Amino acid sequence: MTTKITRTYYPKPDEVTHDWYVVDASGQILGRLAAKIATVLMGKHKPAYTPGVDMGDFVVVINAARIRVTGRKLEDKKYYRHSGYPGGIHETSLKDMLRTHPERAIELAVKGMLPKNRLGRKMLKRLKVYAGPQHPHEAQQPKPLEVD
Numbered sequence: 001m002t003t004k005i006t007r008t009y010y011p012k013p014d015e016v017t018h019d020w021y022v023v024d025a026s027g028q029i030l031g032r033l034a035a036k037i038a039t040v041l042m043g044k045h046k047p048a049y050t051p052g053v054d055m056g057d058f059v060v061v062i063n064a065a066r067i068r069v070t071g072r073k074l075e076d077k078k079y080y081r082h083s084g085y086p087g088g089i090h091e092t093s094l095k096d097m098l099r100t101h102p103e104r105a106i107e108l109a110v111k112g113m114l115p116k117n118r119l120g121r122k123m124l125k126r127l128k129v130y131a132g133p134q135h136p137h138e139a140q141q142p143k144p145l146e147v148d
Helices: 030-042 094-100 102-111 118-124
Strands: 020-024 059-061 080-081 089-093 128-130
Touching: 020 030, 020 080, 030 080, 030 102, 030 118, 080 094, 089 118, 102 128, 118 128
Parallel strands: 020 059, 059 128
Antiparallel strands: 080 089
């Protein structure tokens, strides 16, 4: 009796195509939007997804200043960064971040959902976030990405 040997398909990095998607963040909830964006950046929406290969697509987010959050997160959610010096910790609330740098709130939310290795850092470079409705990536002809 002969057995048929089946081989698992493993995509080569040069076989992978990276599409462009545009997401309108106005009225979207921050965490749910970030989860959908992270899925597309990792490539989990593709049938040939492989964890060790960078299968993800580019994502352009517009209207980042118009995101929503639930509950009391505008006042209660804090972002921390440290300068490296003693006593150099800085705290920023989500409300202040949305007022000064609304792109960073989405970038940090998506960054926390990506792998913490060199592949995750490469995926994060494909995320382009803009506070307003304009973006300079029209030449790539991004397709609209539906977020539930």
